[in-house]
Amino acid sequence: MAAFSLTLVLLVLSLAHSARSFHTQTIPLNWTTVSTCAIDNPARIIAGDITTQATANTPAACVESCAAQGFGYAGVEFGNECHCGSGLVGTLQNAPASDCNMACSGNGNFSCGGAWRIQVYSFPALRPGSWAYQGCIADSLAAPAFTSSTTHTFSTNLDLVNQCLQACSQAGATFAAVEDAGVCQCSGSAPVPAAQKVAETACNSLCPLPGNAGFEFCGGVNALGVYKLVG
Structure with a gap:
């Protein structure tokens, strides 16, 4: 009987906790x-x-x-x-x-x-479409991550990731990537199979965010922060 009572008390407490309003x-x-x-x-x-x-x-x-x-x-x-x-x-x-x-x-x-x-x-409040981060991928002239891509640069790297995603959305691309806090690449196909995913610490270049929001990571030197359009 005591065990049943204890179980009942725990159940009531659990229900009360789950029903709590914040x-x-x-x-x-x-x-x-x-x-x-x-x-x-x-x-x-x-x-x-x-x-x-x-x-x-x-x-x-x-x-x-x-x-x-x-x-x-x-x-x-x-x-x-x-x-x-x-x-x-x-x-x-x-x-x-x-x-x-x-x-x-x-x-x-x-x-x-x-x-x-x-x-x-x-941040930012609205990103164009639904983009999912794919990771940090090595990129160089000798071994490019994408076989076909268009490169975009902007007058400022403020909020660079959002600028890049908007540009790639407008271009109809399904992949977007930022590199070394200043370059945006758009591609209609995934990175090549030989493209190497590297540690996130390689994508350590920082871009400023608007207002007092601080900074975000924007790829790195010979390293792309890659995003995929998922919806």
């Missing part, structure tokens, strides 16, 4: 909410994921931390986890908002994801 926090720095609740996994859905555990974690605090480090994506998970990265590894699989039912370690009025449930944020 306030919506204003996201700073002109960032936007990509997903109010998405399914994460041990391989991580944010490309180049850097995870920190913070006692003062909230969506706003995580976004500010990621932006200050030059990342363009942020996510909160499991109450105290802040995830920073340079893109998404594929199309997000959304979960019910009620799955993101863990209070933020920094302010219990807000939700910060759940168990393998993550709230995802990004």
